[in-house]
Amino acid sequence: xxxxxxxxxxxxxxxxxxxxxxxxxxxxxxxxxxxxxxxxxxxxxxxxxxxxxxxxxxxxxxxxxxxxxxxxxxxxxxxxxxxxxxxxxxxxxxxxxxxxxxxxxxxxxxxxxxxxxxxxxxxxxxxxxxxxxxxxxxxxxxxxxxxxxxxxxxxxxxxxxxxx
Amino acid sequence: xxxxxxxxxxxxxxxxxxxxxxxxxxxxxxxxxxxxxxxxxxxxxxxxxxxxxxxxxxxxxxxxxxxxxxxxxxxxxxxxxxxxxxxxxxxxxxxxxxxxxxxxxxxxxxxxxxxxxxxxxxxxxxxxxxxxxxxxxxxxxxxxxxxxxxxxxxxxxxxxxxxxxxxxxxxxxxxxxxxxxxxxxxxxxxxxxxxxxxxxxxxxxxxxxxxxxxxxxxxxxxxxxxxxxxxxxxxxxxxxxxxxxxxxxxxxxxxxxxxxxxxxxxxxxxxxxxxxxxxxxxxxxxxxxxxxxxxxxxxxxxxxxxxxxxxxxxxxxxxxxxxxxxxxxxxxxxxxxxxxxxxxxxxxxxxxxxxxxxxxxxxxxxxxxxxxxxxxxxxxxxxxxxxxxxxxxxxxxxxxxxxxxxxxxxxxxxxxxxxxxxxxxxxxxxxxxxxxxxxxxxxxxxxxxxxxxxxxxxxxxxxxxxxxxxxxxxxxxxxxxxxxxxxxxxxxxx
Numbered sequence: 320x321x322x323x324x325x326x327x328x329x330x331x332x333x334x335x336x337x338x339x340x341x342x343x344x345x346x347x348x349x350x351x352x353x354x355x356x357x358x359x360x361x362x363x364x365x366x367x368x369x370x371x372x373x374x375x376x377x378x379x380x381x382x383x384x385x386x387x388x389x390x391x392x393x394x395x396x397x398x399x400x401x402x403x404x405x406x407x408x409x410x411x412x413x414x415x416x417x418x419x420x421x422x423x424x425x426x427x428x429x430x431x432x433x434x435x436x437x438x439x440x441x442x443x444x445x446x447x448x449x450x451x452x453x454x455x456x457x458x459x460x461x462x463x464x465x466x467x468x469x470x471x472x473x474x475x476x477x478x479x480x481x482x483x
Numbered sequence: 484x485x486x487x488x489x490x491x492x493x494x495x496x497x498x499x500x501x502x503x504x505x506x507x508x509x510x511x512x513x514x515x516x517x518x519x520x521x522x523x524x525x526x527x528x529x530x531x532x533x534x535x536x537x538x539x540x541x542x543x544x545x546x547x548x549x550x551x552x553x554x555x556x557x558x559x560x561x562x563x564x565x566x567x568x569x570x571x572x573x574x575x576x577x578x579x580x581x582x583x584x585x586x587x588x589x590x591x592x593x594x595x596x597x598x599x600x601x602x603x604x605x606x607x608x609x610x611x612x613x614x615x616x617x618x619x620x621x622x623x624x625x626x627x628x629x630x631x632x633x634x635x636x637x638x639x640x641x642x643x644x645x646x647x648x649x650x651x652x653x654x655x656x657x658x659x660x661x662x663x664x665x666x667x668x669x670x671x672x673x674x675x676x677x678x679x680x681x682x683x684x685x686x687x688x689x690x691x692x693x694x695x696x697x698x699x700x701x702x703x704x705x706x707x708x709x710x711x712x713x714x715x716x717x718x719x720x721x722x723x724x725x726x727x728x729x730x731x732x733x734x735x736x737x738x739x740x741x742x743x744x745x746x747x748x749x750x751x752x753x754x755x756x757x758x759x760x761x762x763x764x765x766x767x768x769x770x771x772x773x774x775x776x777x778x779x780x781x782x783x784x785x786x787x788x789x790x791x792x793x794x795x796x797x798x799x800x801x802x803x804x805x806x807x808x809x810x811x812x813x814x815x816x817x818x819x820x821x822x823x824x825x826x827x828x829x830x831x832x833x834x835x836x837x838x839x840x841x842x843x844x845x846x847x848x849x850x851x852x853x854x855x856x857x858x859x860x861x862x863x864x865x866x867x868x869x870x871x872x873x874x875x876x877x878x879x880x881x882x883x884x885x886x887x888x889x890x891x892x893x894x895x896x897x898x899x900x901x902x903x904x905x906x907x908x909x910x911x912x913x914x915x916x917x918x919x920x921x922x923x924x925x926x927x928x929x930x931x932x933x934x935x936x937x938x939x940x941x942x943x944x945x946x947x948x949x950x951x952x953x954x955x956x957x958x959x960x961x962x963x964x965x966x967x968x969x970x971x972x973x974x975x976x977x
Contacts (some may be wrong), residue, residue: 329909333651340658343673350668354931355939358670361927362661369654376647403704407904410703411897414696417880418893430881434873441703441869452870460881468527470885 326380333373341366413437425475427457494840498536502543503844508852510550514566515558515860516882520687521551521567522807523886529814537819537834542841544815548808549601549791549845552751553853556593556784561586561864562875564695569751569787571690571917572759576772576779583775586861587719592777593784594853595721596733600785601846603737604744604792609839612800620801622746624932625943629953630746631926634753634918636957636964637760641914646968649915652906656916659684660923667931679891686752686921688883688892692899693906693913695879699872700904718857725777732762732778736785743786744793750806751790752921755783756914764964792842798823799835 344359344366417433424432435453443449464470494500506528513524525547532540555567560577573593580589622630635653642649662673663683674680721729736758743754762782763772772779795812797803802824804810816823821831828835864871883896906913937943945951 325909329648329651329911332909336658337654340673347670347672350665350670354667354935356931356934358665358668358672361930362658362672365654365657365661369651369658372647372650372654376651379647403701406704407700410700411901414876414880414897414900415894418890418897421890421893426881426884430877433880434877437873437876438869441872443867443869443873448870452873456874456877460877464881464885468885470888472881472884473890 323380323383326376326383330373330375330377330380333369333376337366337370337373341370409440410437413440421473421475423475425477426472427461428475428477430460431457491840494844496837496840498539499542499837499841500844502535502539503546503841504848504852506543506546507550507845507848510547510552511554511557511849511852511856512550513547514551514554514570516566516878516885520807520886521548521555522811524551525808525811529811529818532815533818537821537831538837538841540819541812541815541834541838542845544812545791545795545838545842546845546848548812549788549842549849550852551808552787552791553594553597553601553784553849555787556597557590557857557860559694560589560593560780561860562695562871563698564875564879565690567751568686568690568921569755569783569790571694571752572755572783572787572914573780574694575759575914576774576776579773579775580777580780581864585775586864587717587857588721588777589780590853590857590861591718591720592725592729592780594718594850594857595726596729596736596781596784597788597853598846598850599733600737600740600788601791601849602843603785604740604789605839605842605846607741607789608792608795608799608842612796621949623947623950624929624936625947626949626953627746628926628929628933629944629947629950629957631922631929633953633957633960634757634922635926636961637757638915638918641756641760641918642912644968645910645912646965648911652911652913653915653919656919656921657923657926659689659916660920661927666924666928667935677891679887679889679895683924684895684920685886685892686917687886688896689899689920690917691879691883692896693903693917695875696896696900697903697907697913699876700900701907702868702872718854718861721777729777729781731765732758732782733785735761735765736782737789740786740789741793744790745796750794751787753918754786754790756918756921758782758786764967795838799827800824802827 341363344362347359347362349358413433413436417429420432421429431453434456435449438449438452461472465472509528510521510524513527514521525544528543528547532543535543551567552569555565555570556573556577557566559565559570559573560581563574563578565571565574577589577593580586638649638653642652658673660683662680664670664681665672671681736754739758739761740751740754743750743757759772759779759782762778763769763776766772766776766778768776768778794806794809798809798813802813802822804813813823816827819834821827821834866874879896880893883892884890886892903913905911906916933943934941943950944954
């Protein structure tokens with residue numbers, strides 16, 4: 320992506336985010352304990368600061384476009400995925416699926432499936448190793464957290480059998 | 484002199500040595516696990532200290548703190564995942580060194596800088612506790628606000644060449660810091676009706692998301708480990724020439740760590756970031772920072788390990804716990820019927836000096852344990868990329884869940900990961916965001932408290948001596964960085 324386009328996009332996003340933030344800050348109700356600055360005072364000021372910085376960045380890049388455009392150096396490395404953003408999106412989908420299934424399948428089962436799925440997605444193809452990873456990771460983390468640290472991991476639908 | 488002899492006598496006590504080693508080992512484990520903060524690692528051991536002798540119990544808890552602050556740097560260097568908040572400054576150059584096949588060197592530098600920092604902090608603690616306690620007492624809310632501003636003034640140095648982008652990122656960090664209950668009135672802000680956000684967003688969640696999740700999202704689309712050089716798993720301690728080069732950043736880290744440590748509430752994270760930017764400012768090779776500079780690892784590691792000792796100054800001398808970890812240690816004192824404060828040195832000197840002796844052993848234990856465990860750690864991260872990505876994400880998710888035992892946090896970390904990915908695409912620097920988020924609460928709450936005290940009069944920030952000095956220092960630092968940036972830009976145009 321051309322450097323100036325990145326700046327312009329950053330500027331636009333900055334303006335959008337800060338505008339929403341300032342609007343949200345205006346909805347905060349003042350408390351009876353309110354001080355001179357008020358509950359929304361500092362957040363509003365920061366919102367305006369970001370708005371100003373974003374607009375300035377946008378204008379700066381817009382004026383620069385008339386000059387020579389700089390092309391960003393980083394592109395896909397040789398041997399990497401041709402669609403790195405799609406690949407990242409796929410990984411995000413797997414992570415989101417994990418967050419969604421933990422309350423149902425419990426942490427130990429979900430993390431086992433999760434590890435195998437991610438390793439496969441990242442390029443591992445040895446079925447035996449994948450199976451071992453799936454089988455070992457769950458109990459290992461359970462031993463570390465539930466047993467050693469006494470941080471109880473969610474048991475999901477197995478709770479009626481485990482009794483937690 | 485008697486105090487020294489008392490402290491030295493503890494160095495030969497078997498139980499003190501055992502407590503120090505066990506504490507450091509547990510601390511390194513806790514620190515290396517993303518999500519398990521030093522204070523949580525300490526809190527988990529607190530119930531076990533009830534039946535212990537007071538000195539051993541306190542040495543055990545303090546050693547956990549020492550180990551955890553060091554342990555946080557291991558995943559920060561090897562897998563770009565800071566185990567603790569204060570290790571996030573180490574990620575920048577430590578992980579770059581690891582990517583270039585210099586993980587052994589980076590871990591060696593972090594270990595030795597941590598050791599020097601820890602020992603320097605201990606020296607300060609032993610020699611200057613009473614005088615430094617006065618510094619803590621001089622800090623009014625106005626001074627805390629200015630300290631926060633001083634912390635934010637380093638943003639220019641962390642912006643990667645574009646102050647505007649750095650400013651936008653810092654504003655984003657501050658915006659995240661304002662989520663949750665208002666520090667003065669308790670009114671909910673930006674929680675979108677979610678009870679999970681009432682307590683705000685924990686900095687460690689944002690750091691894990693920004694560094695670890697983002698890195699994995701990037702790595703999944705890249706070829707098998709793009710590590711330059713060899714994939715050696717040997718730990719390399721700095722040689723004489725390197726040690727000489729690292730002296731300056733370590734000294735900078737030590738001084739900043741001392742000041743930040745004795746100031747309740749400031750903490751190792753701010754110290755690490757300030758040490759990093761100051762080391763860059765004073766370095767002969769500032770252009771190497773961000774690309775795998777050994778000095779960029781030494782300064783923050785030295786700073787955050789100094790804090791492990793100097794943070795005990797306000798606790799021991801005034802009874803003020805300046806951080807969560809110090810609060811847990813305070814709990815350890817109270818469990819054993821001891822009240823930290825000026826009288827502690829008269830009532831139970833053997834415990835205080837025993838703690839000093841124990842901290843010395845803890846630092847030595849950190850070195851010895853580090854020498855043993857670091858090579859296996861490096862071997863572990865040299866495993867095939869697909870399995871490593873899967874394991875790192877499993878560890879991140881488990882660690883994040885452990886913080887509040889909530890899946891909401893896991894979802895939040897994913898959102899932050901997306902934010903970090905977007906920021907990387909747009910070349911927005913993440914470090915100003917981290918700093919803004921860490922300092923947001925401190926700056927806002929103390930700004931408003933100061934104005935409550937002064938009745939809305941802003942002159943309080945310049946009439947308070949400490950505040951005025953800190954604000955002046957912030958102005959000088961910001962002006963110097965800006966001037967340097969403009970000068971460099973002009974030079975490159977020519």
